[in-house]
Amino acid sequence: MSKKERNRTDTARLEQYSVGHGTTSEIRPGETIVLVPEPVHGEKAEPAGRRLSRAFEIARSLLGEGSRVRIVASGASLTLNWPNWIEDVTGLVTSELGAYRMVHPIIASRDLAQSVHSWIDWLAASLNDRISASEALYASAGNRFLQPLFEAVSYVDGLSDAHPDGTFICLDRDWSGLELLRQRTEVSGGKVLPERVDNSGWRARVALLIVWRLIGAVAGQILRFVRSRSSIRKLRTFHGKGNPKVWLALDPNWPRGNSHLLQRLAADKTGYGILLTTSLVPSREHRGGELWPGIPEWATLPDSGIPIGQLVLPELLTSFLACLVRGIWLVLKVAVRLICFSDHEIIRTVGNFSKFQLADRVARFVTADVIQALMIDTATRRCVRRHDLANTIVVFSVLNVVDTAAANSSLQRSGVITIDFRHGSGGLGWFGFHETFTDYVLGRSQVDVELIKMLSQKPLLVAPPSFRTSPIHRPVQNILLLSGYSHESWGPSGFPLEHFEIELLRSAELLASVRPDLTIRWRPHPSDDTGQIAAHAAKLESVSLSGVEQLVEELDWADLVVTYGGTTLTESVQTGLPVLVHAMPSLLTYPDIERVGEGRRFFYAPDLLDCITKIDVMDAPARAKRARCLFNLFFTPDSKVQILKDLDFSRLSLSSRPNRMNGLERNRKGQFEEAAVSL
Known part of the structure; x- marks a missing residue:
């Protein structure tokens, strides 16, 4: 074009x-x-x-x-x-x-991503002797203070051009x-x-906060070590059988996040090892209960025969103290570089340093996250030796935090092939701190493959499930609304997507007033805020709130699905059902939304009726043909992409490990061969 x-x-x-x-x-x-x-x-x-x-x-x-x-x-x-x-x-x-947002944010933020990598590799150069600093700390920098800049870049281009x-x-x-x-x-x-903010005093503010946060980070690591002893004792009771080829890296405190990986990879409950990541301390939600609530019970039985290791912290006191001292020394070196020598474009652009929150987040990044990366590297090297992990495959359930990103980098340097099993499909948020650096990324559709390639990473594709053959009512009778606009993590921020949820529900109510013969159910995302959902549901007259636990049961009931995109769009297309998308304008550059086509997308409430009318006037063969075409757009694989049927990893080996570029030219130490890319 x-x-x-x-x-x-x-x-x-x-x-x-x-x-x-x-x-x-x-x-x-x-x-x-x-x-x-x-x-x-x-x-x-x-x-x-x-x-x-x-x-x-x-x-x-x-x-x-x-x-x-x-x-x-x-x-x-x-x-x-x-x-x-x-x-x-x-x-x-x-x-x-x-x-x-005129282009996909992955493309819009590419130069920024290169600059961030270059800056981190320079800032934490001393860490590069053990792990790749930029790969281990990139997610942390995004999580702490850079993700808003990644989000903003794609809007800035459109605003300034228009x-x-x-x-x-x-x-x-x-x-x-x-x-x-x-x-x-x-x-x-x-x-x-408003006029430009004076950031001239940022060095003094950040320096003071680094001193404060370093003391807190040291105290936090000591407390973490003490509170992890019960997990360490439990780990010593496990004696696995054999040497598994594939290991699953799971967060012991995140049942829902692990469930997707376990359902697809460990249905037979055998042949795998488990590596605990992120934290060995029970989260607040699970404090006082059983250890490792995120790990399935069948894997934690003493006689399960499943080997379990940890990639979190050194187990011996001497190793822990030695690592802590090294971490303090490394933090001081990084802090001196940041305060005395850093005048990078990122620091000048990222935001208002007179705001305590931003300065504090940078200080936490330099202190707590650097020490944590060193702790994880030490624990990972120990785990590789103990369980003979070299030449094996490790699949991660979550990678966009320093706890797992550092483990991934350390495992790769120890000769382990790593795979990112993405939480979700369709690429919502697959940029900024969500970008990962595994050898392979596991996708669920051709849309995912396209996005993985856009990130200059190596895709693997899970074989899709069989095409639905059960009959669908004509004209449409049962409509399923799938939304995800009120995630509980957005609560402190005032639920900024609430407008779109209200408009989606308003469109359903308008449709029901014209078509009283329809039965409409609303299924919010499982992580949506219950208070928000209850408040919106109380105002509904013709739309009922779903009480069904499994999405697959809802899809069997529905004749048509109205979704906002992401994983629910992928899973709906798999069934062969007619699918409409309530398309937020910010997602129009996403390949899954583009594939649906303009005739099956709507944003304003009155347009939903027009979309459904077009479906109702189609005869059965025409509807089936269109559903098959959409299915093929999502799931017909690229012949060059390896498909894992039943997730057989036997064909992956170190010799087949891809040359990971991540959009950048790197040498073996993970350093940049190019100069920093200007914003």
């Missing part, structure tokens, strides 16, 4: 997700854009509705001054969020923030994309408010 054609497509998308009030939705020169960025995941923020209300009040004031105003925010174009006065104004346009001469008023002065947006727009005559 030429640049001219791409610009035309981008403009059409913006207009599709914009609503003009007393004017067209077209982009106008010299607009004032009231920008409401998404809050940082997990950080405390005001509710989504309140943020939007503030944006509308600012817009109202600007309209009174005669400005051309555009509100850019998630949910801004939805009628349910409009104030009463909006119908009486002219010159206001409301646009969805997600519509400004409004090069606009005046941006950002409601969040701490937004990570603010300085990038300022750099892009100032060269073209634009302006960004």
Whole structure:
């Protein structure tokens, strides 16, 4: 696609997700854009509705001054969020923030990812003698303070391209994309408010916090060692039989996260070893109960014959203390580099260091995470020797934390092939700190394979299940809504995607008012906040809340699925059911959403009825043909991608280990052969 054609497509998308009030939705020169960025995941923020209300009040004031105003925010174009006065104004346009994401975030953040790797390898160069610093600490840097910047980059490109001469008023002065947006727009005559934050004193603030956090990290490691003794004693009671070829690396405190891997890999409950990762201390949720609640009972029986090891910390006191001393010394070296010599673009761009939270997160990264990486490397090397793990295969259930990323790097240097079993499908969030550095990444569909290749990684593909043959009602009678907009981890941030959940449910209620013959069920994600779900369910009249435990049972009941994307889209396509997608604008560049096609996507509530009407008028052969075509788009494999039928890993060996590039040129020590890539 030429640049001219791409610009035309981008403009059409913006207009599709914009609503003009007393004017067209077209982009106008010299607009004032009231920008409401998404809050940082997990950080405390005001509710989504309140943020939007503030944006509308600012817009109202600007309209009174005669400005051309555009509100850019998630949910801004939805009628349910409009104030009463909006119908009486002219010159206001409301646009969805997600519509400004013109390319997939993996592509948009590629240069940033290279810069982050380069910066970490330079910052923690002393760690590279044991493990790859950038691979071990990349996820940690993202988790701590860089993921908001990864999220912002793809929006900054779209905003600056669409409004090069606009005046941006950002409601969040701490937004990570603010300085990038300022750099892009100032060269073209634009302006960004509020004015640039003075970060000149960041070194002193971070230095003081590093001293404080180093003391806390040392105390935390000692407490962790003491509280892990019960797990260490339990581990010594296991005497596995034989030397398994495949080991499963599981979080002992995360039952749901492990369940996907166990269901697909360990159904026979034999032939595998288990490696405990992340923590040997019971989590708050499980404190006082049995150890390792995330590990299935059949594996933890003393006579199970399954060998169990740990990749968490040194077991002997002498080894632990020696590692702790080395860790303190390494932290001091990293801190000196950061405070005295670092003037990297990342530090200048990442955000407002006068904000305690950001400075504190950088300090935690330099102290707690560096020591933790060293502890894990020591434990992993010991485990490799004890269980003779060289030339074996280790499959991880979670890898986007320092606890597992460091173990992965250490295992690879010990001659182990590592595999990332992705939690979920469709690529939601597969960038930034979610990027992993295993030898292979296990995908569930051709969509996953495409994304894995986009990350310059080596894909493996799980053989898909059989195609559904049970009859489907025509016309449609049973509709299943699948959502995931209210994840409990978004609670402190005010549930910023709540607008979309309300609009999805509103679309179902509107549909039921026109088609009372339909039976509509709503199944939220298992990790959605129960309070949010109960509040929304109480307002429903024609839609019932699902009480079925397993999704497969719901899919057997349904004649049509309405989903938001991700894993539920992949699993729905597998059944052969007609599938509609409630497509958030920010996901339109994702390959699974693209494959569904425009005719089966909707965003605004009234459009759902049109989509279902098109399905009802199709005859049975036409519907079956389309379902088969969609299935083939998701599951017809690339002939060059290895398919694991029943997950047989016997064909993988060290000689077949791929040359992992991760989008970067690396030598054997994991160092960069290229200079740092500028943002």
